[in-house]
Amino acid sequence: MTSRPLLAEVFVRGLYIVLLVASIWVLLRGHNAPGGGFIGGLLAVAASAAYALTFNATSALQRLPLRPAALAAIGVLLSAASGVPALWSDLPFLTHLWVELPLGIADLPLSTVMVFDFGVYLCVWGALGGYCLGLLRALEEAP
Amino acid sequence: MMWPLAPMLVPLATALLCVLTQSTPRRQQMISVVGATVLLITSTLLFLEVQQVGALRVVLGHWPLPFGIEFVADVLGTALALVAALMLNVTVLWQWSDADAAPSSPTLHPLLHGLVAGVCGAFMTADLFNLYVWFEVALMCALGLLAHGGGLHQLDAALKYFVLNVIGTMLFLVAVALIYAATGHLNFSALGDAMARLDAAVALPLYGLLLFALLAKAAAFPLYAWLPASYHTLPPPVLALFSALLAKVGIYAILRLFGNVFTPAPALLYDALGWIAVLSMIAGVLGAAYHWDMRRILAFHSISQIGYILLAIAMASRTGDTAAIFFTLHHSLVKASLILVAALVFRYTGHYDLRRCGGLYASRPWLGVAFLLLALSLVGIPPFSGFWGKYLIVREALSQGAYLWTACALLVSVVTLYSMMKIWLEAFWKPHPDPAWRAPEHVRLAPAWVGVSGLALVVLSIGVAPEALIGFADAAAGALRGDVP
Numbered sequence: 001m002t003s004r005p006l007l008a009e010v011f012v013r014g015l016y017i018v019l020l021v022a023s024i025w026v027l028l029r030g031h032n033a034p035g036g037g038f039i040g041g042l043l044a045v046a047a048s049a050a051y052a053l054t055f056n057a058t059s060a061l062q063r064l065p066l067r068p069a070a071l072a073a074i075g076v077l078l079s080a081a082s083g084v085p086a087l088w089s090d091l092p093f094l095t096h097l098w099v100e101l102p103l104g105i106a107d108l109p110l111s112t113v114m115v116f117d118f119g120v121y122l123c124v125w126g127a128l129g130g131y132c133l134g135l136l137r138a139l140e141e142a143p
Numbered sequence: 144m145m146w147p148l149a150p151m152l153v154p155l156a157t158a159l160l161c162v163l164t165q166s167t168p169r170r171q172q173m174i175s176v177v178g179a180t181v182l183l184i185t186s187t188l189l190f191l192e193v194q195q196v197g198a199l200r201v202v203l204g205h206w207p208l209p210f211g212i213e214f215v216a217d218v219l220g221t222a223l224a225l226v227a228a229l230m231l232n233v234t235v236l237w238q239w240s241d242a243d244a245a246p247s248s249p250t251l252h253p254l255l256h257g258l259v260a261g262v263c264g265a266f267m268t269a270d271l272f273n274l275y276v277w278f279e280v281a282l283m284c285a286l287g288l289l290a291h292g293g294g295l296h297q298l299d300a301a302l303k304y305f306v307l308n309v310i311g312t313m314l315f316l317v318a319v320a321l322i323y324a325a326t327g328h329l330n331f332s333a334l335g336d337a338m339a340r341l342d343a344a345v346a347l348p349l350y351g352l353l354l355f356a357l358l359a360k361a362a363a364f365p366l367y368a369w370l371p372a373s374y375h376t377l378p379p380p381v382l383a384l385f386s387a388l389l390a391k392v393g394i395y396a397i398l399r400l401f402g403n404v405f406t407p408a409p410a411l412l413y414d415a416l417g418w419i420a421v422l423s424m425i426a427g428v429l430g431a432a433y434h435w436d437m438r439r440i441l442a443f444h445s446i447s448q449i450g451y452i453l454l455a456i457a458m459a460s461r462t463g464d465t466a467a468i469f470f471t472l473h474h475s476l477v478k479a480s481l482i483l484v485a486a487l488v489f490r491y492t493g494h495y496d497l498r499r500c501g502g503l504y505a506s507r508p509w510l511g512v513a514f515l516l517l518a519l520s521l522v523g524i525p526p527f528s529g530f531w532g533k534y535l536i537v538r539e540a541l542s543q544g545a546y547l548w549t550a551c552a553l554l555v556s557v558v559t560l561y562s563m564m565k566i567w568l569e570a571f572w573k574p575h576p577d578p579a580w581r582a583p584e585h586v587r588l589a590p591a592w593v594g595v596s597g598l599a600l601v602v603l604s605i606g607v608a609p610e611a612l613i614g615f616a617d618a619a620a621g622a623l624r625g626d627v628p
């Protein structure tokens with residue numbers, strides 16, 4: 001009979017969501033205050049790692065939106081693509097552009113930097129998360 | 144404005160798309176082939192455009208210089224990127240043959256393209272720290288390729304490669320940090336001015352550390368141990384790509400920094416470089432003469448040939464740079480094709496060990512002819528292409544009064560000839576040690592043959608009409624030294 005850490009399971013189920021929301025908040029906040037894609041991505045990795053430690057690595061991997069390598073690759077592609085719009089304005093690659101989207105109540109500031117940072121976020125989550133979960137799985141499978 | 148970045152961005156995008164298609168090998172291979180072809184086309188066009196209009200410059204993100212990270216596509220960088228693109232195509236093409244190809248694995252193609260992205264990035268960047276970043280990209284991809292297969296030999300090679308290269312890379316990073324602390328600059332053109340104003344007692348150790356780290360990357364004496372320890376475990380198409388590109392990145396960085404950015408660097412450095420070059424030549428060629436495994440022989444040869452290139456750089460003159468550029472371009476192609484010929488020998492006889500193969504000239508005469516032509520090109524027998532490279536080096540060394548170095552270079556040539564003839568006599572001329580041996584009939588080698596003969600034709604045409612390449616190398620050297628109108 002194996003003992004289940006029931007309290008931890010209940011707690012981590014909630015913590016997983018909270019950590020992911022916090023990681024998005026840190027990702028977005030980074031544009032005006034400390035934070036950004038890298039730290040947001042690390043928080044997301046922490047969420048995955050907490051889940052894997054409480055349940056197991058395989059179920060944590062299933063909770064990722066894609067398989068880790070694909071997640072990281074899409075992240076880097078997004079970051080690279082965020083440098084492309086500058087070319088239409090005859091600016092060098094990776095020059096970032098900002099627009100204010102008027103919504104009536106307030107203006108919503110948007111920028112290509114956000115796309116870049118979101119790419120970094122996905123890349124960190126995919127690469128470091130995949131690495132961490134892969135190691136945990138190797139530990140679980142070890143005799 | 145993105146155009147000069149194509150040699151980095153195309154393989155980077157291809158590598159990422161190959162990661163996304165890992166579960167469908169056929170689609171992944173299609174993407175890999177298309178990506179390699181697009182890279183070849185764009186780098187050829189870029190090469191031609193740079194010939195016409197001169198260096199193209201981009202500062203990423205529109206940051207002002209000297210703070211922004213600058214990329215410069217100049218004559219030398221685009222030529223090396225073109226060679227990288229060519230070799231990537233040969234490697235990818237080779238996958239369709241049943242010669243000793245790399246084991247098909249979902250991570251092979253992403254790593255191949257990633258390696259080329261790192262190498263091309265190093266050829267294009269004009270920022271010292273960014274150069275380190277591209278070194279790291281290439282190092283990580285090379286490490287993945289070396290560990291491929293996961294056998295004991297592969298992991299042993301990967302570990303040796305990793306440890307020795309990481310030491311080199313870390314020393315490079317320390318050198319970059321110290322240079323930044325001393326000058327406050329990383330951009331190449333800003334660095335050149337800032338270092339020239341620096342006190343000689345401060346500058347010399349910085350230059351020395353930087354050169355030392357780059358020599359480890361270039362596999363020069365006495366830091367070459369990683370190259371013969373790791374190369375022979377690779378599948379030949381990947382090995383061809385490695386030997387054409389990996390040590391060349393180190394060579395390129397030395398040529399760029401000590402032939403262009405930091406000119407004139409203290410004369411002591413060039414003297415030291417000359418002695419290191421001569422010792423690399425001797426150590427490499429003796430290793431080659433000792434070994435019987437074709438891949439090891441060719442790997443040790445690379446060290447000795449790197450010695451020749453470094454000797455040319457140590458001449459610190461426009462003619463010396465011309466010789467170094469000529470030799471680098473020529474050696475990348477010749478060495479890669481020789482490795483591919485060795486892989487064909489392996490396919491026919493089943494062995495890389497020369498003592499266990501033979502009789503190929505009787506059954507596959509064209510392979511023998513191809514090997515002989517390429518080997519003579521490598522050794523530098525006139526009128527083959529290697530001769531012109533060595534001629535330029537020897538003439539410049541003589542005119543600078545470096546008689547001892549010249550004598551060593553000529554002597555090493557003779558030993559090179561010996562070890563090339565050893566391969567020829569053992570693998571092709573002597574009868575096969577096993578009398579019951581027959582060359583296999585059912586082979587699918589057409590793609591491999593296309594790759595080898597294409598490269599061999601390029602090498603031969605360099606030998607027949609060297610003026611074009613010499614003229615080009617001279618123009619590139621002139622651009623490095625800044626005395627082009």
